[in-house]
Amino acid sequence: MPLSPADVEAAAVRTAGLVRPVVVLPTDSPRHWSAAEFLQHTGTFKARGAVNLLAAHREAGSLPPTGVAIASGGNAGLACAWAAARLDVPATVFVPGTAPAVKVAGLHRLGARVVQVGTEYAHAAEAAAEHVAATGALASHAYDDPLVAAGAGTLMREVLTCTPGGVDTVVVAVGGGGLLAGLATVAAQHGVRVIAVEPEGSCAFSAALAAGGPVDVAVSSVAADSLGARRVTQLALDAAASADVVPVLVSDAAIVAARRRLWQEHRLAVEHAAATAQAALDEGLYSPGDDERVVTVLCGANTDPSDLAPGPATSR
Template structure:
């Protein structure tokens, strides 16, 4: 994965799919507005992306880069990657089948059905849904999109990094990114390389990358907690592992309570209705991580939730 592949995806989006892949806003706020020490905090509002999360970029890029058989596309997901694949499939007019675990929220399952996807609920966690999805793909021959571990998916996510640099007239001093399987941070880190700090953030109850770093390589971990439906990959992706080893120096864990508090701050103070995974970067900033960064960018990655949960 390199910046050339990311630039190619970004150019394709802007040329042919600007009506679908949105150039999401970059909101710049004084740090004091968020109660943090940084001079300026940038919010990359990727929860406003098609399908409600950053995943739309990678999934569309995957579908555009490969021939799609009559059986369509198939994906396993905690929710967001499935929604993104279903949205991209509808855009291209092809069938879509999505395997989700029982932890996938009713709101996400409903959105999948509204997008026309065939939804299969199986397994307690994402890894079990993935096993069932792989078996089904062997039967149908559908094009499989992976939630985070395919080059086209990572390159699509990396277009966020390019947009941040363009919209900010340069990169910030730090980019704070939530990590599940690692596709988002891999794409952003591949774009930024060593030109700024890219910081990996995970819930304490879903420490996929953090445990891999402790073990010296990807390992299976138990995942649960407030962000399990979006950051619930039990093993960091091979692409993400390689890229983060090269370009990401920091990895931190956040408590569910801190994530929930940050989620409520974004809702009560700024009316941003986002899921817990999208609030992890703010939780980190409020905990003092990257406090020395004059300009810190938080990737607000998704908003597929029932707003009633914010009451």
């Protein structure tokens, strides 16, 4: 069943007071703003969906004593571990052996049991599924769950409320599609265009649009630790079908340059996933109209900033 605005409204009620309201920052252009969701708990929007999932199951009496389990490239696991700690729920997080050390360390600090397996998200997902079957733990998906997507959609709800002058277009990076599903659901309700940006080497959403449904893709990108899903969720495709969504692909070189420029010019230290959205504008792959009011979602603070300076500010 497609996500609805009512699902997002219910998520907003459950997560109120638990997640940080988004901060919208002005940029060099009077009609361009940045949604600083990298300031969210655990550094990404995923805290929203994780809290909504656990709170909804607690309300329904369906939260098992064995807790919650999730497979993640890192960020969803951090959010799940944080939400579980807030609600006093045991959490087991499965991550690829290639997950960034900064994210693995964060999982341990949050009190999660961490299991590293394989080299890709898909390997961690298989191990998590086996764990759920064996223990009866609640399965939390990194992006393919209506409660997770609805929680993510609360970000768009806040962006519309706090951006001066209103919003015509929102630019967002896409991995598995959980954020896109929630965001596009709210955007469609308010006539806002969505620019869905993916790395060229990790383009499950664009591939699904071309194929007419979710398909597996190979993953190879500097942003793959956050945007490395092999397959986009049907929830995202359903939401995109009823919204004005424009897919854009950006190169790894553009992503690296955008991340460095965000640091050098604005002192924003973000991971490559956040820079993926910015790269679409930096490279002119989406050119807003003169009067178009644009918000770029900068999401992802779980990065090692040691490689940010010095260097060329852009790839142009």
